[in-house]
Amino acid sequence: MAKSPYRPFTPKPEQVALMPAISGNTINGMTESNYRRATPIYWRDPASLHHGELQKWFYTQNPDNEAINEARAERAKILDIDVPAVNGTPVQQSAEEWTEELTAFAENVDCELFGITALNPDWTYEGARLTQKWVIMVGVAHDYEQIKTAPDGTAGAEVIKQYGRGSKAVKDISTWIRNKGWGADHHGGPMAGPLLLIPHAIECGFGELGKHGSIINEEYGSSFRLAAVVTDIPLIATQKSFYNVDDFCDRCQVCANACPPEAIMPEKVMVRGELKWYVDFDQCIPFFNENSGCAICIAVCPWSMPGRGPKIVQQLLRRAARSA
């Protein structure tokens, strides 16, 4: 793929002036070889963040973009929807029965992906104390025709729209669980609260981590958003998926070539004790902020093209068979 037409990228001086002294990569634990929980870096109360002024500045960009303003207004309406309190005492039945009923209910919730996994305290942010046993994940797919316009505001508006749809889906699931007498808390993006959504989503079967730092799903590629519910209602985990995305990403440079500020690391790096694909936060965030949330890397990923993922999986299987 040709290199990005948006290079060279130079951040606006007023944005540079807001950058904190500490590197976002230091906060994220890049090159740290010991495990620790993640430190909040973005998408929460700006007063609590080193990068809070940058986050506030993001919301001042594109003030006249009608699609973005409309999407934000629609999402605000969803965020205002009340979720009822827990209704009575918990109805008792087996985890198998609850999983079957909840899965059937989720088929009528407006989302494309649904999965269940045990809540892993290692995948909560530093300082968070979640005691619930289960995480219910949902994924909501972008309209590919909209997201492929990235970094245009049309794509930014599509992202906001899907965050709204994800929030509505988890509110619907929380409401269903609370009406059965069980506690349930929902977390919709981008303000994802105490929970790291990506590792839980990988564990429940949504896909594998790609070089661009987002999940790659067989059907939707990286063109979707996440939201979650945490609960104690008895459940059974869904299965993790594996199609050897690493084998593809090791040989593909599409996202790295397309990323204007060259933020996508060509090789895996050590982050808080785990060797993983990583996006340089300090490089990404200025372009992200000035370009409606960017989304170029997920739009150009070959897996995100409708119908392409299953063909790539077949290709990887044939390759693995040949190697064997």
Ligand code: SF4
């Ligand atoms: S979102 Fe960040 S990493 Fe992805 S293409 Fe844009 S600038 Fe690069």
Ligand code: SF4
């Ligand atoms: S564009 Fe290529 S390298 Fe990047 S995440 Fe997608 S498959 Fe992996």
